[in-house]
Amino acid sequence: MNYVSTRGAAPVLTFDDVLLAGLARDGGLYVPETWPRFGATEIAGWKGLSYTELALKVMTPFVGDTLTQDELAAIINEAYNHFDTDDVAPLVDMGGGEYLLELFHGPTLAFKDVAMQFLGPLFDHVLAKKGARICIAGATSGDTGSAAIEAVRDRDNVDAFILYPHGRVSDVQRRQMTTVDAANIHTVALEGTFDDCQDAVKALFNDLDFRDKHHLSAVNSINWARVMAQVVYYFWAALKVGGPEQPVAFAVPTGNFGNVFAGYVARRMGLPVEQFVVGSNSNDILTRFFNSGAMEITGVHPTISPSMDIQVSSNFERLLFELFDRDGTRVADTLTKFRETGRFDVTPEILAEATTLFDAARFDDDETRTLIGELHAATGTLLDPHSAVGLAAARKLRRDSNVPMIVLATAHPAKFPDAVEQASGVHPSLPPHLADLMERDERINVLDNDLHALRAFIEERVSA
Numbered sequence: 001m002n003y004v005s006t007r008g009a010a011p012v013l014t015f016d017d018v019l020l021a022g023l024a025r026d027g028g029l030y031v032p033e034t035w036p037r038f039g040a041t042e043i044a045g046w047k048g049l050s051y052t053e054l055a056l057k058v059m060t061p062f063v064g065d066t067l068t069q070d071e072l073a074a075i076i077n078e079a080y081n082h083f084d085t086d087d088v089a090p091l092v093d094m095g096g097g098e099y100l101l102e103l104f105h106g107p108t109l110a111f112k113d114v115a116m117q118f119l120g121p122l123f124d125h126v127l128a129k130k131g132a133r134i135c136i137a138g139a140t141s142g143d144t145g146s147a148a149i150e151a152v153r154d155r156d157n158v159d160a161f162i163l164y165p166h167g168r169v170s171d172v173q174r175r176q177m178t179t180v181d182a183a184n185i186h187t188v189a190l191e192g193t194f195d196d197c198q199d200a201v202k203a204l205f206n207d208l209d210f211r212d213k214h215h216l217s218a219v220n221s222i223n224w225a226r227v228m229a230q231v232v233y234y235f236w237a238a239l240k241v242g243g244p245e246q247p248v249a250f251a252v253p254t255g256n257f258g259n260v261f262a263g264y265v266a267r268r269m270g271l272p273v274e275q276f277v278v279g280s281n282s283n284d285i286l287t288r289f290f291n292s293g294a295m296e297i298t299g300v301h302p303t304i305s306p307s308m309d310i311q312v313s314s315n316f317e318r319l320l321f322e323l324f325d326r327d328g329t330r331v332a333d334t335l336t337k338f339r340e341t342g343r344f345d346v347t348p349e350i351l352a353e354a355t356t357l358f359d360a361a362r363f364d365d366d367e368t369r370t371l372i373g374e375l376h377a378a379t380g381t382l383l384d385p386h387s388a389v390g391l392a393a394a395r396k397l398r399r400d401s402n403v404p405m406i407v408l409a410t411a412h413p414a415k416f417p418d419a420v421e422q423a424s425g426v427h428p429s430l431p432p433h434l435a436d437l438m439e440r441d442e443r444i445n446v447l448d449n450d451l452h453a454l455r456a457f458i459e460e461r462v463s464a
């Protein structure tokens with residue numbers, strides 16, 4: 001399997017090179033040259049497989065001959081060993097044809113673990129084979145940083161430098177990063193905002209000497225391997241509710257469009273999905289797009305679902321590539337204009353095609369808290385604010401009550417205890433493996449928002 005860029009002007013790469021490249025050289029995102037397709041009979045034959053067995057089936061066509069079946073199976077088994085249930089992603093029946101797909105059973109309590117835990121051993125394998133090492137540099141507003149740290153801690157061929165805005169992440173999120181005692185993990189509390197952190201990381205990547213010298217690499221959500229690992233749980237959930245004979249619908253709380261795009265990929269691979277419901281918080285650029293055909297940047301508003309507080313949905317580019325019939329030049333022109341003007345529009349025909357499958361709705365913090373409170377009072381179930389946005393969207397936009405609606409629960413409520421307590425009156429407690437998180441020793445490295453200081457910090461600590 002080869003991979004092409006959504007902007008049509010970067011070299012065609014194999015799976016292992018796409019993994020290490022992250023972003024394509026023309027600024028685009030890598031996608032498979034063609035979508036692998038499974039027949040209904042083949043998918044039906046996967047009922048009863050364990051999560052890891054199913055993952056092997058779904059991912060095999062994407063890795064091509066980069067990995068043998070045994071190698072891929074070993075990586076998958078290592079990846080999902082650290083989840084607190086063999087099911088990896090348990091599906092909970094909420095009644096009325098609604099299901100909750102719990103994606104928060106990994107080490108850092110958010111769905112990002114499902115992909116990141118896979119990325120860790122995958123990097124290890126590919127780097128060892130190539131005799132290479134990398135230095136991961138990333139900015140986080142919370143969940144991505146801790147998931148990346150847990151995935152690569154103590155790995156021989158990887159150093160990781162994770163920047164977060166000093167004083168602006170939750171105590172739980174910060175402690176999940178700063179209490180990890182591993183020689184290859186380095187956190188930086190930058191004096192600034194999340195945008196400052198992102199700008200600092202971008203500046204490191206744009207410093208080509210520095211980038212080459214330290215083999216900088218990224219693990220943000222544009223990395224194809226992360227999307228690929230997320231495709232699995234769409235098959236998993238659909239098979240549990242009667243798929244592929246029974247078509248299904250999914251509701252996904254979205255920021256960068258990475259999670260819901262993985263669902264779209266599952267559908268392209270042959271999974272019968274009738275509807276995707278996209279849930280936004282007040283940062284509703286995607287909801288406005290699906291309701292108007294205009295993608296338009298406004299400011300970022302902080303919300304109680306901070307992992308969706310984004311200005312631009314980077315993975316949307318992969319859907320745009322499909323909507324434009326894989327015309328990379330058109331994608332590049334559209335996104336160049338978007339960068340210059342903060343807006344692009346699609347034709348009514350393209351909007352109509354997108355909305356045959358996607359619906360979208362936005363919920364502000366008050367509406368989200370109301371749903372968390374009402375759901376808890378009615379059923380005893382506690383949802384985190386991100387998952388609540390997904391459920392709210394599902395309930396507002398479900399098209400067909402005969403089609404099971406699977407809502408993706410993307411974080412454990414204890415990851416956002418203050419918002420959940422305010423909404424429900426209940427303080428959600430951390431699971432056993434994190435029960436002493438608030439007592440663990442922290443290692444906090446505060447740095448000025450200054451590129452020289454950051455470069456010096458990295459040079460001093462990176463392994464030779």
Ligand SMILES: *Cc1c(COP(=O)(O)O)cnc(C)c1O
Pocket residue numbers: 110111112143144221253254255256257258259260307308386387410411
């Ligand atoms: C990252 C994240 C999201 C958004 O996922 P995208 O792939 O960016 O759409 C939603 N919920 C939680 C808890 C997250 O950490």
